[in-house]
Amino acid sequence: MERTLVFDLDGTLVDSVYQHVLAWHGALQRAGIGVSVWRIHRRIGMSGGLFVERLLRETDTEPRPGLADSLRDAHAEIYNELDASVTPLPGARALLQELTDRGVPWAIATSGALRTAGPVLERLGVPEGVPVVTRDQVPYAKPNPDLFLRAMEKLRIDPRHGVVVGDSVWDLLAARQAGMLGVGVLSGGYGEDELNRAGAYRVYEDPEDLRLHLDELCVGRGT
Amino acid sequence: MERTLVFDLDGTLVDSVYQHVLAWHGALQRAGIGVSVWRIHRRIGMSGGLFVERLLRETDTEPRPGLADSLRDAHAEIYNELDASVTPLPGARALLQELTDRGVPWAIATSGALRTAGPVLERLGVPEGVPVVTRDQVPYAKPNPDLFLRAMEKLRIDPRHGVVVGDSVWDLLAARQAGMLGVGVLSGGYGEDELNRAGAYRVYEDPEDLRLHLDELCVGRGT
Numbered sequence: 001m002e003r004t005l006v007f008d009l010d011g012t013l014v015d016s017v018y019q020h021v022l023a024w025h026g027a028l029q030r031a032g033i034g035v036s037v038w039r040i041h042r043r044i045g046m047s048g049g050l051f052v053e054r055l056l057r058e059t060d061t062e063p064r065p066g067l068a069d070s071l072r073d074a075h076a077e078i079y080n081e082l083d084a085s086v087t088p089l090p091g092a093r094a095l096l097q098e099l100t101d102r103g104v105p106w107a108i109a110t111s112g113a114l115r116t117a118g119p120v121l122e123r124l125g126v127p128e129g130v131p132v133v134t135r136d137q138v139p140y141a142k143p144n145p146d147l148f149l150r151a152m153e154k155l156r157i158d159p160r161h162g163v164v165v166g167d168s169v170w171d172l173l174a175a176r177q178a179g180m181l182g183v184g185v186l187s188g189g190y191g192e193d194e195l196n197r198a199g200a201y202r203v204y205e206d207p208e209d210l211r212l213h214l215d216e217l218c219v220g221r222g223t
Numbered sequence: 224m225e226r227t228l229v230f231d232l233d234g235t236l237v238d239s240v241y242q243h244v245l246a247w248h249g250a251l252q253r254a255g256i257g258v259s260v261w262r263i264h265r266r267i268g269m270s271g272g273l274f275v276e277r278l279l280r281e282t283d284t285e286p287r288p289g290l291a292d293s294l295r296d297a298h299a300e301i302y303n304e305l306d307a308s309v310t311p312l313p314g315a316r317a318l319l320q321e322l323t324d325r326g327v328p329w330a331i332a333t334s335g336a337l338r339t340a341g342p343v344l345e346r347l348g349v350p351e352g353v354p355v356v357t358r359d360q361v362p363y364a365k366p367n368p369d370l371f372l373r374a375m376e377k378l379r380i381d382p383r384h385g386v387v388v389g390d391s392v393w394d395l396l397a398a399r400q401a402g403m404l405g406v407g408v409l410s411g412g413y414g415e416d417e418l419n420r421a422g423a424y425r426v427y428e429d430p431e432d433l434r435l436h437l438d439e440l441c442v443g444r445g446t
Contacts, residue, residue: 037238
């Protein structure tokens, strides 16, 4: 069975998780909602809608009309100020190039919106023709499987042949729901055990470490 | 045996770890040194000297005269810009107050320097007379036991009666070397398993969760 890879973006290919975390923290502080930073970190990567809903519930904040939208706007504004410090993770570009060279199809599927994901996709040098699915394109984000299933549709490959690579438990839960294999990376700042418990088949440090172990994922076999 | 508590500061009593992480990341970027943010997160809490040394070694950066000092200065400068967003962690003030009310002696021991720790100590409302040990006061920081041993000296209590409360594996390793019990909190953003493997006797979510379980630590027994 020849496999294909679907990558999460933030924390998996680009080093942007901590900037997103502090941008959400700033947006919540502006709205007068106090949430500990580590709790935001543990929600990052799930759908923005679910994320906001859950934090409001945890902090006993009454949902106000327009609150979710204004939080998302403030997050995008603060994140864009921090964006200059965001770079591809070590080995990310080389990994994607190696997959392309080996003839292994791959795609990107992110819970992020196009307005924040756009600049980092450019920095990553994603070639023309590679499917990129953003939050804007599906009704439900992770841990729902929609993003990954849409990516497999665009690749025209059966999900059972797909491997999800992600840094968060939401990627791994969404992978399981999509019937795909899940592989974790530590570069989003979660503990190895959290990823294992969420069903990671293997956990690597970052894209460079994954690239050195590609054969464990049965991709590009026989080339 | 009546116990006493020695607290780490960043990530344990105040919600400042992610700001410190991004400040170190910015300082390293200014010096032209690229290190993934999660790797910085995993080093936070160890001595600044060890931390810089280790990152330079990991990134194959030639140590230049004055580099460590200029990194520390840039870190302090960037951190102070982010400092306005730093607040006490949930339950931190109530926990310290409850210990004081129960007559349980406590202290704070941080790998941070006084120039960055000063403002958050104020926000925490640490009463006069509580021993506070900063990096400036001991020759070696965590994972060396010096900070915790100095705190116990100031409290005039045998280290074997002391419980270290910290968010990072360096706190727990330093606790073991000091012959003290180590208790972890998740509020610094590390995984529970990482803290358990480093020898945590118990792991709580944050100071509020610890406060609700104080009796598990045998403090203030009989009062």
